[in-house]
Amino acid sequence: MTFEIDYLALAPELVVAGTIIAALLLDLFLTRSKKYWVAVLSVVGVAGGLVPIVYMLAEGGTRSMFDGSYVVDEFALILKIVFLVSGYLVLLMSVSYIEADRYYQGEYYFLLLSSILGSLVMSSSRDLIVLFIGLELTTGPLFLLAGWRKGDAKSNEASLKFFILGVLSTAILLYGMSLLFGLTGSVEFTAIAAAIPDLVSEPALALSVLFLIVGFAFKASAVPFHFWAPDTYEGAPTPVAAYLSVNSKAAGFVAMLIVMYTALPGISEVWAPALWVLAALSMTVGNLSALRQGNIVRLLAYSSIAQAGFMLVPFAAAAVAGSDLAQAFSATVVYLVIYALMNLGAFAVVIAGARRTGSGDIDDWAGLGQKDPVLGLLTALFFLSLAGIPPLAGWYAKFVMFASVIEAGGISTLVLAAIAAVNSVIAFYYYARVIKAVWLDTPSEELLARPGREYAGSIKLTLAISMGLTIAIGIYPTFATYFGEASRVIATGGG
């Protein structure tokens, strides 16, 4: 049997794959002081991957290959944009960070690009095998990148913890997938969905669904599968932590939603309560733990756990209430897009601030606003956005979330909405604590005495892009809504 390959549909993946190989070869010919050219190539390659995506979006339509196991529709394209743009920002914020110390640079970009390629493949997967392979390529290189600060025991711990728990969760995920395949006799989501109605009373089906959720929830670091996240974020190089908190989290998250939505809608009575519990626990545990953190990276780690909970709310609520999942799906995607931008901005601030203050402790950031007003303003901007204060993008994410929950109706969804509301208030407290330290506390002598160095252009660019988009979406949210609406395409089974 022969299959037609649509090279335009594969173009983003091919561009990134080509960039990977080119980066690997270029690295061979560069001396240490010239390694940043690998970064330049990677950044250009990732941006180049956006070109065919924009072209296909303009053209519209759905491209399906390999018996519908690899589908490039608007939903996949939107996700690819999210993954490429956030990957682009992480690459940019890595440049000065990686150059500053004795890191391996060429290999760093190679691994980061491989991970981006994985998330691109994952976005298009409509079959268990492609999904699994894409997801593993997304997280696999990160086990190594988390340990990139080789001389640092914390980084070694970060890498090992992430690896051991990651491998365990992958095994559970695979077990769930093989049970699902054994029961339905198919790896394609549409075929699985068709086979489900005859199997609902089978205990093995419920078990396989739960196994899948455990595997995905680990990657999305949802409570109670989050234990690796704070230690890994803290020990890993900060750009890698940023990548973990956005791309790899989003990859796990999106994989979970795609599977639940396209393959398992027939058995939502099993996964809906599970997602409800995951959402409630992630929000509550993440926020309460964040309150006690003194280190800013750990604070962002717990905050990202809590944000994953918020992200789950629309989908979990709609599934429990049995209302329109397409609406919830688009709300979740909107939240994801906005979260990616503001969280990357917050991590870029952390990198710049850690360089300025020489510390990751919030107490040492006291008075940073007096020392460096621009950085102080950006800190306020991104943290207020994470807290959901208008007119920054974060408010719209929260608004969409609550709107979709209220639309779903029902007692259990209202309970979830109440939990989310209480958590928004808790979250505001610890985000505001950072802003208070930066603006209201008196700076230490030591901080004032530190030489004020100029920032690298790349980190400035990262901050400028994420700031611009965060403000733009906050003032003109239709832009983000477009992303949500486009993601509904998957609802019509366009593939």
Added chain:
Amino acid sequence: MTVDAWIAEPVNWVFSIVAVVILFTAVRVVTSPNVVHAALYLVAALAGSAVMFLLLSAEFVALVLVLVYIGAVLVLFLFGIMITRAPTGFDEGLSNDRKLVSAAISLVLLGVLSWASLSAFGTDTVNTVGSPTATEILGDAILGRFVIPFEVVSFILLSALIGGITVARRDLTPLEEEERKAV
């Protein structure tokens, strides 16, 4: 199936023997206090699994299991133990204090999984005897329908290889680097 019919079928004999071997060696992998012994028990357990695949007429998978897992992964593993000078003898640190809890959880999981699998597949009969899975079909599937995951896997392996070497290699200290430059 009656007991007599079960006994009359030689495949069932082979299955029972191999199953006992796999069970015994699998338990020993976990309980053995010696890393090298544990690895060798794992070889036996995997060889047993390969026989299981053969009994199901899945000869290609059986061969891959032998080639990749026994031939490459475990040999590499033994080399790894040897080269990194990990303790190859008796090692008390291999078991931990919570082994009773872990064993209890594992048993519960085994119970639940067996119950679910029996309920789902217990009455299924698959007649594969005499109809080997053509390797040709597998090859066509891998390079046709599944060509994207096949190509992506090569990126996973490449990144594991390059990243693994980078993380595992011993870096020169700044002092050593100066010396090297001086030479």
